Amino acid sequence: MGGVFVCVFIFFLTLLTYIFLSRGRREPQRRATLPPGSMGWPYVGETLQLYTQDPSVFFAAKQKRYGEIFKTHILGCPCVMLASPEASRFVLVTEAQLFKPTYPKSKERLIGPSALFFHQGDYHTRLRKLVQGSLSLDTLRNLVKDIDAIAASTLDSWGGGHFVNTFHELKRFSFEVGILAIFGHLDARYSEELKKNYCLVDNGYNSFPTNIPGTPYKKALLARKRLTKILSVIICERKEKKLDDKDLLGCLLNSKDERGETLSEDQIADNIIGVLFAAQDTTASVMTWIVKYLHDNPKLLEVVKAEQKAVRKSNDEGNQPLSWSQTRNMPISYKVVLESLRMASIISFTFREAVADVEYKGYLIPKGWKVMPLFRNIHQNPEFFSDPQRFDPSRFEVAPKPNTFMPFGSGVHACPGNELAKLEMLIMIHHLVTKFRWELVESQSGIQYSPFPVPMYGLPARFWKESTV
Known part of the structure; x- marks a missing residue:
């Protein structure tokens, strides 16, 4: 019996030793x-x-x-x-x-450290809600008439066959729409001062950062200080009037956090300038590509014209402004917008x-x-978009796979102004194709980055009003 006990004891001791050693020899986790x-x-x-x-x-x-x-x-x-x-x-x-x-x-x-897109957490959440509120569909519904008037005025100045830098002109259009969304109907003298100084900031934004006098970056810094002063005057006037406006400035002024504290003037100024930066060049870049894509696809242009001329006819041949419901019922033009956003990927x-x-x-x-x-x-991945280098709005007849189409980003930092941008594009398309024919001055198909991709030289073109043909 004693020999059996010893054998069993040795067996279990050996087994435990094997398990222990095996555990010690186990492969370390891959780092x-x-x-x-x-x-x-x-x-x-x-x-x-x-x-x-x-x-x-x-x-x-x-x-x-x-x-x-x-x-x-x-x-x-x-x-x-x-x-x-x-x-x-x-x-x-x-x-x-x-x-x-x-x-x-x-x-x-240049933009300001308090701008929405520099932050995470509670401050970002609060500011994002304010910006989204000022650019909600209900708010945009009331802006259609004014955006339509700005588009008509901007494009009407292009006629006569003279040279037009399409990108620069569309930047002017998107800036005025941005001013409208931020301030409502702003006094012209303030609008001009904001535009003059904003352009200097814009020009220095992607230049080499140096404080040497005379350089684009230094000029931009000085213009940024002037913008703060102009915005301070506008803010003070709005406070005195005690209006409950639903534009962005009104939303920023009337906002209070859980402690009842309002935003400072610097915070308001930073976020106004941030919204202008986010809205102007990107939207103008996409609209410039739309002008080129329609020019390069004559059959598609005719289909878009037919859609928009039907809208114009229902508006007493353009004597009535576009309505919100009309901008929501432009299926062909809307797919042109989506495909332009994909192709250009600003x-x-x-x-x-x-x-x-x-x-x-x-x-x-x-x-x-x-x-x-x-x-x-x-x-541009062919796994998600077949023949991705071909401009084909019909591909959006079927919704893209999730997370494959992100022209405005994604998540909590996605662009809150995406609906305003698309509205601008549809209204611009309406006036462009119903009033004009155009030809490109330069035949180059290259792209320049400033910093967003635009057709070479800003797409120089000549425009003629259809009625003069």
């Missing part, structure tokens, strides 16, 4: 690694490669070589690029709290910054690294 990619030269990284070619070509080549997640180093920052819908949703929606919006300090100085990517080490699909995104969802790459 996340950085995504594949090249960091380029010290400090400079791959910034020169990015800005000496079409960014679409640069990012597409990277994606082809490394896959849908890759690293690089641009603008002095290590970056992780994301070119899949799932990764974009991860950063912008499902785990948005791990990635804060980020901009270079030089740009923040917002090619967006900047976020990891606030902690983040693991995604086995890759490490280190804290402090920039993270850039590449909207343009997704919009």
Whole structure:
């Protein structure tokens, strides 16, 4: 019996020893690694490669070589690029709290540190609700008549066959619509002063940041100070009138937080200028592409003309302004807008910054690294949009797959003014195709970045009113 007991004891001791040793030899957990990619030269990284070619070509080549997640180093920052819908949703929606919006300090100085898109958390939530409220569908419904008048006035000045820089003219149109949405009917003297100084800020926004007198950036800083003073006067006048206006300024002035505190003048000024920045160049860029795409697709242009001429006929041949219901019932033109947003992809990517080490699909995104969802790459991916280089509005007869079409971004930092932008585009299309024929002055098909992609030289063109043909 004693020998059996010893054998059993030795067996269990051996078994326990094997289990213990096996546990000790277990493979250590794989640690996340950085995504594949090249960091380029010290400090400079791959910034020169990015800005000496079409960014679409640069990012597409990277994606082809490394896959849908890759690293690089641009603008002095290590970056992780994301070119899949799932990764974009991860950063912008499902785990948005791990990635804060980020901009270079030089740009923040020009717009103002209190602007909506520089923040996360309660302040961002509060401001976003205010901006969304001032640009809600109910509010836009009441702006149609005024936007229609601005569009008619802007485009009517193009007739006669003289040279027009389409992009510059459409920037003027989108600026005036922005002023309308922010202030309502603003005194002309204030509007002109705002426009003059805003243009200087706009010109310096993407210039080299230096305080040397006479440089575009220094001029922009000085113009920014003047904008603050002008806005202060406008704000004081509005406070004295104690109006309950529903425009953006009214919403900002009448807002109180849970402690009953109102926004400061600096906070209001920063957010007004931020909205102007977000609204003007992007919307004008897309509208410029619409003019080109319609010109380059004559059969489509005729179909759009037929749709819009039917609208014009129902409005006593244009003697009555467009109505809200009419702008909501332009199916062909609306698909032209959507396809233009996809093709042009004005917002090619967006900047976020990891606030902690983040693991995604086995890759490490280190804290402090920039993270850039590449909207343009997704919009140009043949897996989601067949023959993506072909302008085909009919593709939007079927809704795109989720997270594959993000012209206004996604998540809590998506553009709150997207409905206003689309409304502007539809109204512009109506006046363009019912009143004009046009030809492009330059035949080049290139793209320039300023910083948003626009047709080369701003799409110079000549316009003739149909009635004079």
